[in-house]
Amino acid sequence: MIQPGDVAVPTGPDSPDTEVTELAPMAGKDTMPIPDVMPEVPNPAMVTPPAEAPAPVIEPAPAQVTAPTLPVYTDLPYSLRRDLPVLRFSTYRYHDDPGQRFVVYQERRVSEQGVLGQELWLREIHPDYLVLDFRGTLFTVPR
Numbered sequence: 662m663i664q665p666g667d668v669a670v671p672t673g674p675d676s677p678d679t680e681v682t683e684l685a686p687m688a689g690k691d692t693m694p695i696p697d698v699m700p701e702v703p704n705p706a707m708v709t710p711p712a713e714a715p716a717p718v719i720e721p722a723p724a725q726v727t728a729p730t731l732p733v734y735t736d737l738p739y740s741l742r743r744d745l746p747v748l749r750f751s752t753y754r755y756h757d758d759p760g761q762r763f764v765v766y767q768e769r770r771v772s773e774q775g776v777l778g779q780e781l782w783l784r785e786i787h788p789d790y791l792v793l794d795f796r797g798t799l800f801t802v803p804r
Contacts, residue, residue, distance in 0.1 A: 668796050732800050732801070733800065733802075741795065746778050759786075764786065
């Protein structure tokens with residue numbers, strides 16, 4: 662039996678006329694035993710690739726009522742616009758904290774959900790516009 666570390670002498674047309682009948686171990690080398698059972702090496706062609714994680718499902722954000730969905734006060738019907746008081750605000754203060762938001766209208770400080778006049782309410786204060794309510798109709802006033 663051939664062991665690791667054995668030296669083989671070539672034979673054939675290019676080899677010397679000496680005939681080798683046995684392999685001699687290499688001098689100074691320990692031989693390593695060959696295990697009875699070889700560990701299984703997986704065949705790369707047979708290995709199944711790991712399953713890919715499914716792509717995350719991105720749900721759309723819920724729709725919010727924003728300025729583009731509400732008309733600007735100049736786009737209101739004339740029948741409603743003619744009854745609107747003059748909308749002149751001397752101070753406009755937006756803050757991340759809704760409790761800190763206010764406008765000054767006709768020399769009065771008015772916060773969100775406050776009354777501006779008869780049938781006229783300040784519903785929301787946004788960085789670039791106000792949402793007002795006149796007789797149940799919501800509309801925006803640009804800053």
